[in-house]
Structures are given as structure tokens and as C-alpha cells.
Amino acid sequence: MLINNVSYMKRFAVFSAIASMIASLFQANAAAPTTVKHPDWSRNAVIYEVNLRQYTDSGKVTDFAKELPRLKELGVDILWFMPIHPISELNRKGELGSYYAVKDYKAFNPEYGTIDEFKQVVEQAHKLGMKVILDWVPNHTGCDNPWVKKHPDWYAKDKDGKMYGPYDWTDVYKLDYSNPKMRKGMIDALKFWLTEVGVDGYRCDVASEVPVDFWDEARVQLQRVKPDLFMLAEASEPKLQVNAFDMGYNWPMKDLFSAIAATSGEYTFSKDGEPMRTFPATTAVAIDTLLAKQAAEYPADTYLMNMITNHDLNSWEGTEFDRLGNLADAFAVLSYTLPGMPLIYTGQETGMNRAFEFFVKDKAPQWEPRNGYFNFYKKLNALKHDHKALNAGAQGGEMQRFPTTDDNIYVFQRTVDDDNVLVMVNLGEGPAVVPVDYTQEQPSVEGMINYFTGKEEALPSSLQNGEWRIYVTE
Numbered sequence: 001m002l003i004n005n006v007s008y009m010k011r012f013a014v015f016s017a018i019a020s021m022i023a024s025l026f027q028a029n030a031a032a033p034t035t036v037k038h039p040d041w042s043r044n045a046v047i048y049e050v051n052l053r054q055y056t057d058s059g060k061v062t063d064f065a066k067e068l069p070r071l072k073e074l075g076v077d078i079l080w081f082m083p084i085h086p087i088s089e090l091n092r093k094g095e096l097g098s099y100y101a102v103k104d105y106k107a108f109n110p111e112y113g114t115i116d117e118f119k120q121v122v123e124q125a126h127k128l129g130m131k132v133i134l135d136w137v138p139n140h141t142g143c144d145n146p147w148v149k150k151h152p153d154w155y156a157k158d159k160d161g162k163m164y165g166p167y168d169w170t171d172v173y174k175l176d177y178s179n180p181k182m183r184k185g186m187i188d189a190l191k192f193w194l195t196e197v198g199v200d201g202y203r204c205d206v207a208s209e210v211p212v213d214f215w216d217e218a219r220v221q222l223q224r225v226k227p228d229l230f231m232l233a234e235a236s237e238p239k240l241q242v243n244a245f246d247m248g249y250n251w252p253m254k255d256l257f258s259a260i261a262a263t264s265g266e267y268t269f270s271k272d273g274e275p276m277r278t279f280p281a282t283t284a285v286a287i288d289t290l291l292a293k294q295a296a297e298y299p300a301d302t303y304l305m306n307m308i309t310n311h312d313l314n315s316w317e318g319t320e321f322d323r324l325g326n327l328a329d330a331f332a333v334l335s336y337t338l339p340g341m342p343l344i345y346t347g348q349e350t351g352m353n354r355a356f357e358f359f360v361k362d363k364a365p366q367w368e369p370r371n372g373y374f375n376f377y378k379k380l381n382a383l384k385h386d387h388k389a390l391n392a393g394a395q396g397g398e399m400q401r402f403p404t405t406d407d408n409i410y411v412f413q414r415t416v417d418d419d420n421v422l423v424m425v426n427l428g429e430g431p432a433v434v435p436v437d438y439t440q441e442q443p444s445v446e447g448m449i450n451y452f453t454g455k456e457e458a459l460p461s462s463l464q465n466g467e468w469r470i471y472v473t474e
Contacts, residue, residue, distance in 0.1 A: 046343075048071060051356060068121070077130060082311060098171055106189055131201070140166065154175060187221055194226045241299055327465070344377060349378075351371065410425050443459065
């Protein structure tokens with residue numbers, strides 16, 4: 001391909017500046033203060049979100065237990081259970097209510113079974129080498145939680161002195177973190193599940209709505225109980241990951257994925273006949289800018305959770321196929337190979353293309369037989385486990401992006417010692433010739449194999465819309 005020389009020089013200068021910025025920001029941030037010490041087992045882990053209500057036809061934890069060997073085969077390391085507490089009845093939304101309107105922090109939802117049955121599932125998961133974290137709702141409780149009557153001073157009040165729920169959450173009351181006794185009660189409840197059931201940590205709902213100093217205090221106290229504690233914040237705020245959380249949500253990357261897909265004509269989700277969401281025109285190279293921003297803002301050894309779906313997205317913003325279309329698999333590949341930890345949501349490993357109902361019992365996914373998506377994610381999980389270049393945090397490989405003259409072709413390599421992983425994706429509207437004039441160094445696959453075929457092969461001459469390649473050191 002012939003290109004204008006002036007255009008080439010401008011593009012070269014821009015790419016060089018971006019590459020230098022990413023490198024310098026990672027280096028400058030290497031000394032960012034953090035007290036969080038990640039468990040060793042988390043470095044190459046894959047997290048899996050369990051929607052227990054919808055997981056099986058019965059919704060019972062005993063029936064979920066039958067799926068643990070399948071999840072082990074899939075390659076799951078961390079089971080994140082959506083809230084397992086009883087759900088408040090007062091002001092309940094829908095037939096069964098929201099999982100996030102907690103009636104009792106120290107009880108197990110009878111809809112799912114008994115706390116002893118859940119403890120057995122935790123023990124079984126541990127025997128299979130998996131960790132278990134609970135979805136915790138610290139910002140608010142259900143409207144008939146015992147704390148409402150026993151400790152009304154533990155709740156925030158509006159101008160009329162009444163308890164209230166934030167946003168349009170009419171089924172909950174917001175807690176008041178200026179009350180030291182309330183904080184003590186919350187930490188006591190968190191300790192309960194560590195000591196009595198043996199869970200390994202928490203995913204904390206709307207963590208940014210709770211004061212940072214509470215989380216800093218809670219981390220210290222909980223880690224005394226569980227030294228290899230793992231904490232996930234449903235937030236994208238760097239300050240939460242200095243002293244409290246191992247990992248936060250990579251919401252900005254999720255939004256960027258959607259914007260790239262929309263620009264390529266792949267975003268099709270609309271709700272109840274409403275117009276589709278609009279996004280700014282964006283190409284794959286915008287990933288560079290976001291990575292540089294995150295490198296500057298976050299502690300060097302922190303994790304971000306990459307995803308193409310989760311329970312909120314699936315139920316309220318559309319499936320990964322609604323939002324990402326034919327690019328969904330390519331974005332899944334990126335969720336595993338960009339810095340961070342990948343998430344799989346209930347049904348994602350089957351290619352399930354429907355949204356779960358949120359407030360009622362829905363039809364469970366069909367787990368058998370194993371299909372192409374199961375094998376796709378099983379292979380990606382093994383990639384994450386076997387290649388230290390993809391480790392989360394500071395132990396992961398440095399990222400080198402190979403700029404091209406097509407901003408929709410994203411090619412990068414991550415390297416640690418002698419371990420290399422090279423990734424190529426086409427996130428554009430149509431097919432693209434590859435190589436598309438690498439404006440700097442051209443990648444090499446010498447000494448590498450195509451990870452999914454296990455064969456040595458040359459770089460592809462073209463990539464179709466949504467097509468991808470992964471090459472790894474033999």
C-alpha cells in the first residue's frame with residue numbers, strides 16, 4: 001500500500017508520542033503508594049459471576065453444586081456469587097425483589113436453600129481449587145432489615161428526617177457512615193462469612209458510595225481474619241485501590257468497547273422501542289489513550305476487571321451480542337489479553353444471547369452439551385493460566401503496540417522474560433489487509449505458534465470484521 005509521505009510522518013509522530021507516553025506513565029507510576037498485597041493465586045485468575053437464582057431450574061444451591069466440576073473444567077478460579085442474603089419484602093420490586101435489597105446480612109436466602117448447604121458448596125469449591133467471594137451490599141439495606149428498627153440512627157435521613165433510598169432505589173434505605181457503631185456492625189457482618197462459612201473475600205456493590213476510609217479500615221480488619229483476602233470494588237476510582245481493594249471494575253474499557261462497536265455499526269441494543277444509545281466516533285487506537293490514563297491514575301500493582309458482560313449489562317444494557325455484535329469474540333479476546341483480570345458471567349460460556357429477568361425467576365441456561373463457546377472460553381482460561389505475560393498487576397508483561405495505518409486493526413504483544421503473547425484483532429466495519437503498513441516495527445511470530453491451532457504459521461494476509469489471532473511462545 002502506498003501512502004502519502006507527509007501523512008506517514010504525522011502518523012508516525014503521533015504513534016511515537018502515544019507509545020512514549022504509555023511507557024513513561026507506567027514507569028512514573030511504578031512507585032505509586034499501595035498497601036494492598038494481592039494473594040499469589042490471583043495473578044493469573046479468571047473470575048466467574050454466579051447468578052444463583054437463574055443458574056438452574058430450581059435456583060437451589062444444591063443444584064448449582066452439580067455444576068462445580070464443569071466450572072473447574074472450564075478453568076474458573078474465583079466464583080463471585082451475586083447476593084445470597086434474604087431479600088426484603090417491604091417495598092419489594094417485582095415478584096422476588098432485587099438481590100441488592102438485603103434483609104439480613106448474617107442469613108442465607110431460603111429461596112436458594114440453607115446456609116449449611118452453601119457452606120458445603122464453598123468447601124467443595126475449595127477442594128476443586130476455586131475461591132469464593134460474596135456480593136456485598138454496604139451502601140444500603142432492604143427496608144425491613146432488622147437494623148431499621150434496632151438502629152434507626154445507623155441510617156441517613158432526608159430533610160424531613162426520613163430514611164430514603166438513593167437514586168430510584170425505592171426498595172432500600174441508605175446507611176449513614178458517619179456513625180462509628182454502624183461501621184462496626186458492618187465489619188462484624190463481613191467477618192461472619194469469613195469465619196463461619198469460609199468465603200475468600202467480597203465484591204462490594206457501589207463501593208464508591210461508601211467512604212474510602214471505611215474501606216481502608218475494613219481491609220485491615222478483614223485481612224487479620226483471612227490473610228489471603230480478595231476484594232473487588234464495583235467502582236472505577238483509583239483511590240479505592242490504594243489501601244482497600246485488589247481490583248476495580250474497568251467500566252471505562254467496557255464503554256470504549258461499546259463505542260468502537262457502535263462506530264463499526266455493530267451496536268444494536270435498544271430498550272422498549274427507545275432510540276439506540278449514541279457514542280462518539282471511536283476506533284481501536286483509543287485503547288492506547290485509556291491505558292495511558294489508567295497507568296497514570298492507578299497504583300502500579302492494582303488490577304482492573306475486564307468484561308464484555310455482567311449481570312447489570314445483561315439485564316439492563318443488552319447482551320454482549322446486542323452491544324458488540326460480530327466483534328463480541330474479538331472483544332472477549334481483548335478482555336483476556338489486555339492488562340487486568342477477565343470476567344465470565346452466567347451463560348456467557350454457552351454463547352447465551354438473551355437477557356435474564358431481574359426480579360423474577362427466569363429460564364436457566366442450557367449447560368449441556370459443551371459447545372463452541374465453552375471450548376473458546378476454556379482455551380482462553382488456559383491461556384491466562386499458562387502465560388505469565390498475561391498476569392494481572394505489576395507482574396504482567398509490558399505491552400508493546402504495533403501501530404498500523406488502519407486504526408481499526410489493533411496489534412500488540414505482552415512480554416515477560418521469555419514468554420510472549422501476540423494479539424491481532426480487526427475491530428472495523430469490514431475486512432482489512434494485514435499487514436496494513438506497520439508504521440514502526442513489524443511484529444514477528446518467529447518461535448511462536450497460533451495458540452488456537454497449535455501450529456507455526458505466518459502472519460495472516462487479511463482479517464475479516466471481528467477476526468482475531470493469538471500467537472504465543474512455544
